[in-house]
Amino acid sequence: MRDMKLGIMAEFESPEALLLAVSKLREMGLRKLDAYTPYPIREIEPLLEIKRSYIPKVVLAMGLVGAAGAYTLQWWCAAVSYPLNVGGRPLHSAPAFIPITFETTVLFAAGTCFLLALYAAGLPRLHHPVFEVEGFESASIDGYWVAIAADDPKLDALVAERELIGAGATRVVQVNP
Amino acid sequence: MTATLSSAAVTREDTDVLLGRPTDAALTDQLIAPVLRPGRAFKPLLIVTGAGTLFLFSVVLYVATTGIGVWGNNIPVAWALGIVDFVWWIGIGHAGTFISAILLLLEQKWRTSINRFSEGMTLFAVVQAGLFPLLHLGRPWFFYWLIPYPSTMGVWPQFRSALPWDVVAVSTYLTVSFLFWYLGLVPDLAVIRDRATTLRRRRVYGVFALGWRGSAHDWHHYRIAYWLLAVLATPLVLSVHSIVSMDFAISQLPGWHSTIFPPFFVAGAIYSGFAMVLTLLIPSRKIFHLENVVTARHLDSIAKMLMVTGWIVTYSYAIEIFIAWYSGNGFERYVHLVNRPTGPYAAVFWVMIACNCCTPQIFWAKKMRTNTTVLFIASILINIGMWTERFILIVTSQMRDFLTSSWHMYKPTYVDLSLFLGTLSFFSFLFLLFLRFVPFIPVSELKELKFELHKEDRGGHA
Numbered sequence: 296m297r298d299m300k301l302g303i304m305a306e307f308e309s310p311e312a313l314l315l316a317v318s319k320l321r322e323m324g325l326r327k328l329d330a331y332t333p334y335p336i337r338e339i340e341p342l343l344e345i346k347r348s349y350i351p352k353v354v355l356a357m358g359l360v361g362a363a364g365a366y367t368l369q370w371w372c373a374a375v376s377y378p379l380n381v382g383g384r385p386l387h388s389a390p391a392f393i394p395i396t397f398e399t400t401v402l403f404a405a406g407t408c409f410l411l412a413l414y415a416a417g418l419p420r421l422h423h424p425v426f427e428v429e430g431f432e433s434a435s436i437d438g439y440w441v442a443i444a445a446d447d448p449k450l451d452a453l454v455a456e457r458e459l460i461g462a463g464a465t466r467v468v469q470v471n472p
Numbered sequence: 473m474t475a476t477l478s479s480a481a482v483t484r485e486d487t488d489v490l491l492g493r494p495t496d497a498a499l500t501d502q503l504i505a506p507v508l509r510p511g512r513a514f515k516p517l518l519i520v521t522g523a524g525t526l527f528l529f530s531v532v533l534y535v536a537t538t539g540i541g542v543w544g545n546n547i548p549v550a551w552a553l554g555i556v557d558f559v560w561w562i563g564i565g566h567a568g569t570f571i572s573a574i575l576l577l578l579e580q581k582w583r584t585s586i587n588r589f590s591e592g593m594t595l596f597a598v599v600q601a602g603l604f605p606l607l608h609l610g611r612p613w614f615f616y617w618l619i620p621y622p623s624t625m626g627v628w629p630q631f632r633s634a635l636p637w638d639v640v641a642v643s644t645y646l647t648v649s650f651l652f653w654y655l656g657l658v659p660d661l662a663v664i665r666d667r668a669t670t671l672r673r674r675r676v677y678g679v680f681a682l683g684w685r686g687s688a689h690d691w692h693h694y695r696i697a698y699w700l701l702a703v704l705a706t707p708l709v710l711s712v713h714s715i716v717s718m719d720f721a722i723s724q725l726p727g728w729h730s731t732i733f734p735p736f737f738v739a740g741a742i743y744s745g746f747a748m749v750l751t752l753l754i755p756s757r758k759i760f761h762l763e764n765v766v767t768a769r770h771l772d773s774i775a776k777m778l779m780v781t782g783w784i785v786t787y788s789y790a791i792e793i794f795i796a797w798y799s800g801n802g803f804e805r806y807v808h809l810v811n812r813p814t815g816p817y818a819a820v821f822w823v824m825i826a827c828n829c830c831t832p833q834i835f836w837a838k839k840m841r842t843n844t845t846v847l848f849i850a851s852i853l854i855n856i857g858m859w860t861e862r863f864i865l866i867v868t869s870q871m872r873d874f875l876t877s878s879w880h881m882y883k884p885t886y887v888d889l890s891l892f893l894g895t896l897s898f899f900s901f902l903f904l905l906f907l908r909f910v911p912f913i914p915v916s917e918l919k920e921l922k923f924e925l926h927k928e929d930r931g932g933h934a
Contacts, residue, residue, distance in 0.1 A: 310923060329687050329688055329689065330687065330688040331685060331686050331687050331688075332686055332688065332691065333496060333500075333659075333663075333686065333916055333919055334659070334691075334916040334917070334919045334920035334923065335688075335691035335692070335694065335695045335920065336688070336691075336923070337695075339688050340688065340692055343688050343689070345688060345689055345692045348692060348693045348696040348697070350693055350696055350697050350700065351696065351700060354700055354704075368620060369631040372620055372628035372629070372631065373628070373630075373631055373632065376626075376628060377626065377627055377628050379630070381632070388632055391631060391632040392631060394637040394640070394641065394711070394715050394718075395631060395636065395637055395640045397707075397711060398637075398640045398641050398644040398708075398711065398715075399640065399644070401644060401648060401704050401705075401707065401708060402644045402647060402648065404700075404704050405647070405648040405651055405652075405701055405704045405705070406647070406651065408651075408697050408700050408701050408704065409651040409654075409655055409697070409701065411693070411697060412655055412693055412694055412697030412698070413682065415689075415690070415693035415694075415697075416684065416685070416687075416689075416690035416693060416694060417683070417685075417690070418658075418682040418683050418684060419682035419683055420682070420683040421678070421679070421683060422683070423683055423685055425685055426685075432666035432667070433666070434666075434685070434686055435659065435662045435663045435665075435666045435684075435686055435916075436496060436497055436500050436663060436666060436667065437495065437496030437497040437500065442687075
């Protein structure tokens with residue numbers, strides 16, 4: 296969840312422990328959850344009800360924009376603005392315009408893909424409240440973190456903390472208590 | 473594969489892509505050690521290659537201010553070493569994208585430890601390649617004339633020529649390779665940020681990591697975007713060198729005007745790229761003690777790729793010669809059957825055949841495919857072979873074309889050779905900086921691979 300207000304965070308030692316803990320939190324009725332892991336763990340995505348990314352659709356659209364733009368530009372330059380008769384060959388010489396059209400399609404699509412991947416992850420930014428959490432450096436190394444939003448209606452801090460420790464958390468942190 | 477079969481497979485040393493099962497923290501520390509605790513050899517190496525780079529810059533300055541008349545090429549050999557070096561470097565660049573994109577889509581596990589490494593190689597090779605056509609313009613400060621912008625001259629680039637295609641293809645390739653490389657790098661820069669021992673390092677890597685946090689939502693978008701970039705980069709592997717080959721194929725010179733060129737060039741590019749990966753990988757693996765992540769399995773697979781692409785290249789040579797004979801065209805026959813094998817550059821031709829067609833045949837033996845000394849020497853031979861191939865292809869076709877009266881011998885000058893040596897230095901310099909400051913074995917991807925292997929070991933369930 297983007298920019299949720301952090302309530303409780305807990306660190307686990309393995310992806311398996313994290314998955315178990317998240318299932319347990321869901322059984323308690325908690326829904327505003329997030330996980331922080333050193334690498335993508337696909338099994339956690341259904342548990343967190345993550346919707347399929349919108350990136351591919353936008354990338355397709357921008358790729359088509361690139362294709363149309365590149366083809367139109369070449370046609371306009373070669374057939375309209377500066378027509379050059381080369382041995383009577385057609386001015387609108389479609390096959391010769393294909394390589395640049397193709398390359399521009401890829402360029403636009405890849406650029407969009409890169410920028411959206413950053414945008415969707417809320418990058419770039421120099422700081423984020425989650426970095427204030429004690430011990431959070433491990434989230435990129437070997438710590439598997441779960442976060443519960445402060446405004447989750449089902450959140451009872453004491454119960455959640457007990458459950459997390461019971462599930463094997465090596466560290467439980469109350470953020471902004 | 474059943475559970476028992478796969479667990480038997482992953483514990484066998486010769487098929488494993490990751491030896492042992494280190495903990496996440498141990499693996500991380502091993503992989504980022506070259507960045508946090510650089511070896512003592514870096515400084516002298518950087519100084520030597522840095523000096524070579526300065527030498528390159530001075531040669532470039534000399535060429536730009538004097539003109540390309542200081543090169544050996546002239547009519548009829550209008551394209552010579554500048555283009556040979558360009559094609560050689562850009563070909564080397566292809567293995568990076570092949571490994572990181574195509575092997576990702578094919579879910580080849582042996583790609584993971586070597587992809588960042590070869591992507592870095594790609595980027596720096598393309599940078600070298602770009603220098604040559606730029607200088608070849610003669611007046612490189614007018615390079616922007618290649619871009620369609622509304623100028624007061626009222627003219628536009630000629631899009632029916634292969635040369636503007638080349639500009640777009642190479643610049644797109646450089647951009648997309650960079651984006652792919654950097655996107656893969658972001659989580660690993662965050663690793664260094666979080667493991668940094670000094671505040672300055674933490675800040676610098678923190679800025680370059682762009683604030684990466686690694687939440688499950690971030691990872692979901694990230695992994696789809698990374699996959700998508702691979703899908704987009706895949707056709708580039710095939711298109712860039714195809715377009716480079718069209719620079720030749722759409723002209724009418726004997727030895728150039730051939731429909732086999734695009735696939736022939738692409739195979740040659742991947743061939744030379746894999747050779748360069750080995751040339752760089754074998755010493756780095758040894759120096760940084762990476763035998764557990766770059767295993768015999770990786771070397772074995774690369775050697776097999778060399779065999780496959782080497783055979784495609786050999787086949788292309790044979791077909792070129794056969795078609796020249798079969799076409800009945802006297803000029804084609806002369807270039808392929810007389811001038812190349814027996815002309816003034818016959819020695820170079822036979823070096824090409826020896827290096828490119830014979831070298832990979834030693835890899836029929838499994839022992840040879842995992843022997844680092846043999847692999848290293850073979851990779852150097854193939855690098856040389858692929859350079860001579862471009863030389864033969866480009867120079868011999870022009871020096872003796874249709875009219876005997878216009879035949880002319882070509883000789884490179886010392887400036888040509890200095891430029892080439894200079895780019896070798898510059899390439900090594902950039903690559904050393906990359907080894908010094910960037911985690912060149914992907915940390916998060918390798919941990920993910922470990923997690924996948926762990927699931928496999930236990931029979932498919934997390």
